[in-house]
Amino acid sequence: MSGPGEDLAEALVRGDRRALARAITLAESSRPDHRRAAERLLSALPERDDALRLGLTGTPGAGKSTLIEALGLRLVAEGHRVAVLAIDPSSSRSGGSILGDKTRMERLARAPRAFVRPSPSGGETGGVARRTREAIRLCEAAGHDVTLVETVGVGQSEVQVAAMTDVFVLVLAPLGGDDLQGAKRGIVEEADLVLVNKADRDPEAARRAAADYAAALRLLRPRPHDPEGWPRAMAVSATSGEGLDEAWSAIRALWLWRRDTGALAERRRVQRRLWFEEELRALALSRALAAPGLREALPGLQAAVEEGRLSPAEAARRAFGS
Numbered sequence: 001m002s003g004p005g006e007d008l009a010e011a012l013v014r015g016d017r018r019a020l021a022r023a024i025t026l027a028e029s030s031r032p033d034h035r036r037a038a039e040r041l042l043s044a045l046p047e048r049d050d051a052l053r054l055g056l057t058g059t060p061g062a063g064k065s066t067l068i069e070a071l072g073l074r075l076v077a078e079g080h081r082v083a084v085l086a087i088d089p090s091s092s093r094s095g096g097s098i099l100g101d102k103t104r105m106e107r108l109a110r111a112p113r114a115f116v117r118p119s120p121s122g123g124e125t126g127g128v129a130r131r132t133r134e135a136i137r138l139c140e141a142a143g144h145d146v147t148l149v150e151t152v153g154v155g156q157s158e159v160q161v162a163a164m165t166d167v168f169v170l171v172l173a174p175l176g177g178d179d180l181q182g183a184k185r186g187i188v189e190e191a192d193l194v195l196v197n198k199a200d201r202d203p204e205a206a207r208r209a210a211a212d213y214a215a216a217l218r219l220l221r222p223r224p225h226d227p228e229g230w231p232r233a234m235a236v237s238a239t240s241g242e243g244l245d246e247a248w249s250a251i252r253a254l255w256l257w258r259r260d261t262g263a264l265a266e267r268r269r270v271q272r273r274l275w276f277e278e279e280l281r282a283l284a285l286s287r288a289l290a291a292p293g294l295r296e297a298l299p300g301l302q303a304a305v306e307e308g309r310l311s312p313a314e315a316a317r318r319a320f321g322s
C-alpha cells in the first residue's frame with residue numbers, strides 16, 4: 001500500500017530535512033487524521049540503539065543555548081548528525097515562551113548535518129512532552145545519531161526530559177547566581193552530569209564549584225549501577241569552548257557504558273512503558289471528557305462546588321452520571 005505516509009517515511013529515512021520537519025509537524029498536530037498518519041509512520045520506524053539521546057536543563061540565562069550550539073557545532077564537525085529539540089513548559093499554558101521566540105542557535109541551525117526544531121507552541125498540557133518523544137524517534141530515523149533535548153527547569157519538564165533521554169545534564173552558571181542549592185532537588189537527583197558554565201569568567205572559582213558539586217551529587221544520589229566516579233560535575237565555558245571536549249567525552253563514555261552493560265536497553269524499556277501509560281491516561285481522559293451530557297452538566301456542577309453545596313468528589317462522580 002502506498003500513500004502520503006509511506007512517501008514521507010521514505011524521504012525521512014533518506015535524511016530529507018523537509019520531510020523530517022513535516023513529520024514532526026504531523027506528530028505535533030491535534031487533527032485526528034494527522035495523528036493517525038504520524039502513528040502509522042512511527043510504528044513503521046525501527047528503534048535505534050546506536051543514537052544518543054541527551055537531555056539538558058538549567059535556569060534561563062545559564063547558557064544552555066550557547067552551550068548546545070557550541071557542542072552541536074563540534075559534533076557536526078566530527079561527522080555526527082545532531083538534532084536539537086526543546087520542551088518549553090510555558091508555551092502550552094500561556095502562549096508565551098521562556099525559551100524565547102528569538103531564533104536560537106542560528107549557526108547550528110544552518111549547519112547541513114544539524115536539525116534545530118524550536119519548541120512546539122500550543123497543544124494540551126503534557127502533550128508537548130509526548131510529542132517530543134515522537135520527534136526524537138523521527139530525528140533518529142532521519143539519520144541523526146545525537147539528539148539534544150533541552151528544557152528549562154520549570155514544573156515537571158525536566159523530569160519529563162530525563163524520562164525520554166539516555167543521559168541527563170544540568171547546566172548551572174554559579175558565577176551568574178545559580179547554584180546547586182537553588183536547583184530543584186528533583187533535577188539534581190536526575191542529573192548524571194552538572195556543567196558549571198561560564199568558567200571563563202573565573203576559572204578557579206568554577207573548578208572549585210564543580211568539585212564541591214561533584215562531592216554533593218555523589219552524596220545526594222549514589223549510583224550503584226553507574227561506573228565509578230558518577231555523577232560528575234565539570235567546569236566549562238560555552239563561549240570559549242573550554243571543557244566542552246572533556247564534557248562530551250564523559251557523556252559518551254557514560255552512554256557507551258550504559259549501552260554495553262544493558263542499562264541503556266533497560267532504561268529505554270522502562271521509558272517506553274511509562275510513555276505508553278501516559279498515552280493511555282491522555283486518551284482515557286479525552287474520551288471520558290467527551291462523554292455525552294458531560295459538557296452540559298459541567299457548569300451547574302462547577303457552580304455547586306464553588307458555592308460549597310456539593311463536594312468536589314461527589315460532583316466529579318455525578319459528572320459521569322453515577
Ligand code: GDP
Nearest residue numbers: 059060061062063064065066197198237238239
Ligand atoms: P539560556 O537561557 O540558558 O539558553 O542561556 P543563553 O545561552 O541564552 O546565554 C545567556 C547569556 O549568557 C548570553 O548572553 C550568553 O552570551 C552568555 N553566556 C553563555 N555561555 C557563556 C559562557 O560560557 N561564558 C560567558 N562569559 N557568557 C556566557
